[in-house]
Amino acid sequence: xxxxxxxxxxxxxxxxxxxxxxxxxxxxxxxxxxxxxxxxxxxxxxxxxxxxxxxxxxxxxxxxxxxxxxxxxxxxxxxxxxxxxxxxxxxxxxxxxxxxxxxxxxxxxxxxxxxxxxxxxxxxxxxxxxxxxxxxxxxxxxxxxxxxxxxxxxxxxxxxxxxxxxxxxxxxxxxxxxxxxxxxxxxxxxxxxxxxxxxxxxxxxxxxxxxxxxxxxxxxxxxxxxxxxxxxxxxxxxxxxxxxxxxxxxxxxxxxxxxxxxxxxxxxxxxxxxxxxxxxxxxxxxxxx
Amino acid sequence: xxxxxxxxxxxxxxxxxxxxxxxxxxxxxxxxxxxxxxxxxxxxxxxxxxxxxxxxxxxxxxxxxxxxxxxxxxxxxxxxxxxxxxxxxxxxxxxxxxxxxxxxxxxxxxxxxxxxxxxxxxxxxxxxxxxxxxxxxxxxxxxxxxxxxxxxxxxxxxxxxxxxxxxxxxxxxxxxxxxxxxxxxxxxxxxxxxxxxxxxxxxxxxxxxxxxxxxxxxxxxxxxxxxxxxxxxxxxxxxxxxxxxxxxxxxxxxxxxxxxxxxxxxxxxxxxxxxxxxxxxxxxxxxxxxxxx
Amino acid sequence: xxxxxxxxxxxxxxxxxxxxxxxxxxxxxxxxxxxxxxxxxxxxxxxxxxxxxxxxxxxxxxxxxxxxxxxxxxxxxxxxxxxxxxxxxxxxxxxxxxxxxxxxxxxxxxxxxxxxxxxxxxxxxxxxxxxxxxxxxxxxxxxxxxxxxxxxxxxxxxxxxxxxxxxxxxxxxxxxxxxxxxxxxxxxxxxxxxxxxxxxxxxxxxxxxxxxxxxxxxxxxxxxxxxxxxxxxxxxxxxxxxxxxxxxxxxxxxxxxxxxxxxxxxxxxxxxxxxxxxxxxxxxxxxxxxxxxxxxxxxxxxxxxxxxxxxxxxxxxxxxxxxxxxxxxxxxxxxxxxxxxxxxxxxxxxxxxxxxxx
Numbered sequence: 001x002x003x004x005x006x007x008x009x010x011x012x013x014x015x016x017x018x019x020x021x022x023x024x025x026x027x028x029x030x031x032x033x034x035x036x037x038x039x040x041x042x043x044x045x046x047x048x049x050x051x052x053x054x055x056x057x058x059x060x061x062x063x064x065x066x067x068x069x070x071x072x073x074x075x076x077x078x079x080x081x082x083x084x085x086x087x088x089x090x091x092x093x094x095x096x097x098x099x100x101x102x103x104x105x106x107x108x109x110x111x112x113x114x115x116x117x118x119x120x121x122x123x124x125x126x127x128x129x130x131x132x133x134x135x136x137x138x139x140x141x142x143x144x145x146x147x148x149x150x151x152x153x154x155x156x157x158x159x160x161x162x163x164x165x166x167x168x169x170x171x172x173x174x175x176x177x178x179x180x181x182x183x184x185x186x187x188x189x190x191x192x193x194x195x196x197x198x199x200x201x202x203x204x205x206x207x208x209x210x211x212x213x214x215x216x217x218x219x220x221x222x223x224x225x226x227x228x229x230x231x232x233x234x235x236x237x238x239x240x241x242x243x244x245x246x247x248x249x250x251x252x253x254x255x256x257x258x259x260x261x262x263x264x265x266x267x268x269x270x271x272x273x274x275x276x277x278x279x280x281x282x283x284x285x286x287x288x289x
Numbered sequence: 290x291x292x293x294x295x296x297x298x299x300x301x302x303x304x305x306x307x308x309x310x311x312x313x314x315x316x317x318x319x320x321x322x323x324x325x326x327x328x329x330x331x332x333x334x335x336x337x338x339x340x341x342x343x344x345x346x347x348x349x350x351x352x353x354x355x356x357x358x359x360x361x362x363x364x365x366x367x368x369x370x371x372x373x374x375x376x377x378x379x380x381x382x383x384x385x386x387x388x389x390x391x392x393x394x395x396x397x398x399x400x401x402x403x404x405x406x407x408x409x410x411x412x413x414x415x416x417x418x419x420x421x422x423x424x425x426x427x428x429x430x431x432x433x434x435x436x437x438x439x440x441x442x443x444x445x446x447x448x449x450x451x452x453x454x455x456x457x458x459x460x461x462x463x464x465x466x467x468x469x470x471x472x473x474x475x476x477x478x479x480x481x482x483x484x485x486x487x488x489x490x491x492x493x494x495x496x497x498x499x500x501x502x503x504x505x506x507x508x509x510x511x512x513x514x515x516x517x518x519x520x521x522x523x524x525x526x527x528x529x530x531x532x533x534x535x536x537x538x539x540x541x542x543x544x545x546x547x548x549x550x551x552x553x554x555x556x557x558x559x560x561x562x563x564x565x566x567x568x569x570x571x572x573x574x575x576x577x578x579x580x581x582x
Numbered sequence: 583x584x585x586x587x588x589x590x591x592x593x594x595x596x597x598x599x600x601x602x603x604x605x606x607x608x609x610x611x612x613x614x615x616x617x618x619x620x621x622x623x624x625x626x627x628x629x630x631x632x633x634x635x636x637x638x639x640x641x642x643x644x645x646x647x648x649x650x651x652x653x654x655x656x657x658x659x660x661x662x663x664x665x666x667x668x669x670x671x672x673x674x675x676x677x678x679x680x681x682x683x684x685x686x687x688x689x690x691x692x693x694x695x696x697x698x699x700x701x702x703x704x705x706x707x708x709x710x711x712x713x714x715x716x717x718x719x720x721x722x723x724x725x726x727x728x729x730x731x732x733x734x735x736x737x738x739x740x741x742x743x744x745x746x747x748x749x750x751x752x753x754x755x756x757x758x759x760x761x762x763x764x765x766x767x768x769x770x771x772x773x774x775x776x777x778x779x780x781x782x783x784x785x786x787x788x789x790x791x792x793x794x795x796x797x798x799x800x801x802x803x804x805x806x807x808x809x810x811x812x813x814x815x816x817x818x819x820x821x822x823x824x825x826x827x828x829x830x831x832x833x834x835x836x837x838x839x840x841x842x843x844x845x846x847x848x849x850x851x852x853x854x855x856x857x858x859x860x861x862x863x864x865x866x867x868x869x870x871x872x873x874x875x876x877x878x879x880x881x882x883x884x885x886x887x888x889x890x891x892x893x894x895x896x897x898x899x900x901x902x903x904x905x906x907x908x909x910x911x912x913x914x915x916x917x918x919x920x921x922x923x924x925x926x927x928x929x930x931x932x933x934x935x936x937x938x939x940x
Contacts, residue, residue, distance in 0.1 A: 086298025109517030527791030
């Protein structure tokens with residue numbers, strides 16, 4: 001049944017890939033441009049890379065972006081896995097409405113999520129201010145900060161918020177595929193409750209957890225809109241810095257950042273895929289043997 | 290055992306209540322209040338003025354979604370017929386641009402589409418613009434008064450905005466469709482073939498209906514961000530063609546502070562999304578997992 | 583192998599966390615919000631290195647956007663640099679803190695001409711940052727005759743080649759001036775008429791785009807012929823595109839003062855005043871003027887700039903450029919300072935502006 005595609009459809013695929021990559025390739029090429037133009041080639045130089053590493057604003061925002069993405073992915077993966085297991089064990093009547101609410105941040109437009117979180121944080125901070133003043137006036141032992149502001153913390157909460165649903169959505173199906181008797185069997189064979197969880201459930205759903213974490217990380221790195229509304233004045237992600245720049249003059253340092261990001265991801269993905277392919281081949285060998 | 294595990298979800302339910310439900314309730318409250326906090330329906334009665342923006346946003350988002358589908362479906366289908374190594378590399382290549390922030394990619398398009406940008410320079414150097422001028426002059430009623438163009442207007446047009454949307458959200462269309470098609474039971478296709486169906490019939494009667502859930506989630510995943518974008522329309526649309534996202538952003542962090550109005554517009558947009566979701570679910574009963582990669 | 587990936591991720595996180603955990607102890611910070619292309623970046627680094635205070639430097643798009651940021655609570659700034667009319671509004675709404683000028687000795691260097699103006703008559707809240715005029719920037723190779731009037735901003739002749747400014751106050755001011763009205767008018771009929779003029783031009787396709795700082799790319803690259811913007815930014819653009827010219831139209835225009843203010847609920851008031859004092863010094867003003875081409879309110883800096891320029895670049899400063907930066911009295915005579923408008927007019931401005939965008 002396996003028929004390979006015709007030449008025409010191969011050409012079509014190639015064109016789509018050209019469409020997807022042409023802008024990225026251009027960004028990369030012009031990151032080595034000697035002038036600050038993105039359209040006219042003025043000779044090769046590494047000037048922009050050098051400038052990039054001395055630019056505190058951009059470096060700081062790259063750092064914030066990576067840190068937020070990593071942290072929010074880890075938190076969301078752990079929390080999302082537990083939540084998915086919890087959901088799976090619930091009765092349908094409770095689970096279904098909860099799943100609908102869970103899907104809200106994913107299906108909702110980013111801007112609505114961003115705006116609603118922004119309003120929420122501001123309202124909460126106002127409430128907290130009053131509460132802290134009242135609380136501090138009651139006693140002198142613990143002094144609560146009376147003023148909270150948006151920043152790294154709110155940015156992290158927002159990212160965790162939109163990441164968890166992706167983890168749940170990817171772990172859920174694996175749980176449903178799992179043989180329901182496995183856990184009982186393990187316990188019958190003398191496993192404690194904890195052991196059953198770690199040795200039976202987790203290994204069964206591991207592929208789901210991993211793909212959930214990957215999706216979460218991708219979404220986090222790609223996000224701009226939600227960060228824009230929840231970052232406050234002290235934290236800035238790379239996307240926000242770029243958005244600020246596109247409004248004035250975009251420095252080719254941005255091209256240099258893009259290139260570095262792209263190459264890093266490319267290398268990471270290549271390593272992952274080569275290893276995966278090797279493993280598969282090994283498994284296939286074992287099957288043959 | 291089962292009931293014990295269901296306690297695992299409790300912290301997350303609290304989290305949802307706090308960070309998903311409460312903020313949305315706040316949006317609703319804002320939408321129905323005046324600047325000093327009393328109840329009003331004014332924010333909605335003014336909505337009629339913005340019908341043009343709603344119309345434009347939906348038009349562009351629908352076009353972008355349709356284009357994504359027209360490119361994304363064939364790609365997913367063709368990809369699923371390739372060898373495993375090709376598939377793996379292909380999917381990685383489709384995902385890869387998403388790991389660079391979408392603003393970076395949109396910014397690249399800016400420099401391509403500018404009046405003095407790469408494309409116009411290319412057109413100039415291959416003589417396309419001169420050719421256009423000659424033809425236009427020959428066709429014009431009064432050739433002497435004809436003003437030759439120096440460039441094609443590419444950026445700051447609706448077309449550029451649609452292009453930006455398609456470019457950025459295409460992976461969101463390909464991934465769900467591909468993941469459904471690739472999991473299709475091969476024996477079904479063989480059975481259909483054995484029963485005498487030709488390639489076209491196999492596609493129409495077997496593959497297309499079975500891949501519908503993927504198509505539906507692809508459509509939502511492209512349509513929702515397209516209809517609400519503000520960065521793309523600002524960067525590629527030049528701000529003359531306002532979209533819903535611009536309108537909302539303007540009321541919160543932009544040049545016309547009015548969060549109540551912004552909340553009302555957000556609410557209306559949210560309702561439309563909900564309606565879309567309900568309609569979709571009618572078609573693709575219960576296959577929400579199709580969203581997954 | 584996926585385990586390895588997870589492990590690597592956790593490891594990096596732990597490393598990064600410990601790295602930033604160590605340095606964030608008792609760090610002194612100041613959150614500044616200014617405009618794009620509005621400071622010599624090296625001043626930020628210099629201040630950080632000299633005082634050990636970390637500067638979180640952000641930019642807002644326009645006075646109106648800054649106001650939104652402050653009101654929504656999304657921006658938690660200490661120092662802001664709004665323009666005259668917005669300062670008046672912020673003072674009116676009780677959002678600014680009174681400054682302790684004892685901490686800002688450099689305030690004495692500011693020319694008296696920029697003190698006690700209508701927005702802060704008693705000099706309690708502000709330290710002027712720059713001043714300048716608004717005018718029309720045009721590309722001499724793309725227009726047939728020199729531009730002298732605001733008419734050019736609404737002229738169908740240049741359809742598709744005009745960049746209109748993206749903030750309600752400046753855009754409506756251009757229309758009001760073109761119609762021969764006062765730019766601080768509170769007559770709703772006049773404002774409505776000005777709006778019609780803008781909307782009409784927009785519908786006829788006069789405007790290629792509504793821009794703020796995007797103008798740099800577009801005018802420098804020759805992507806548009808005519809634009810309305812600030813004199814200082816014109817001088818910056820001119821450096822990369824000598825075909826550009828600037829004019830303060832004959833109908834008159836706006837002259838503005840941007841001043842540094844501290845917000846009432848600022849958390850780092852001491853650091854804020856330290857920053858303001860640093861920026862108000864003659865050296866900072868000279869560096870800034872050289873970088874952003876906006877005229878300094880620091881008398882000594884403004885007067886010594888031509889000499890500073892000659893010393894830095896080894897060639898005399900073109901006095902024509904100097905006069906565009908620091909407009910002479912006869913130009914200023916036809917310019918007016920914006921005043922804060924009453925609340926109902928501000929609402930009208932907002933509504934018309936949103937409507938224009940549609």
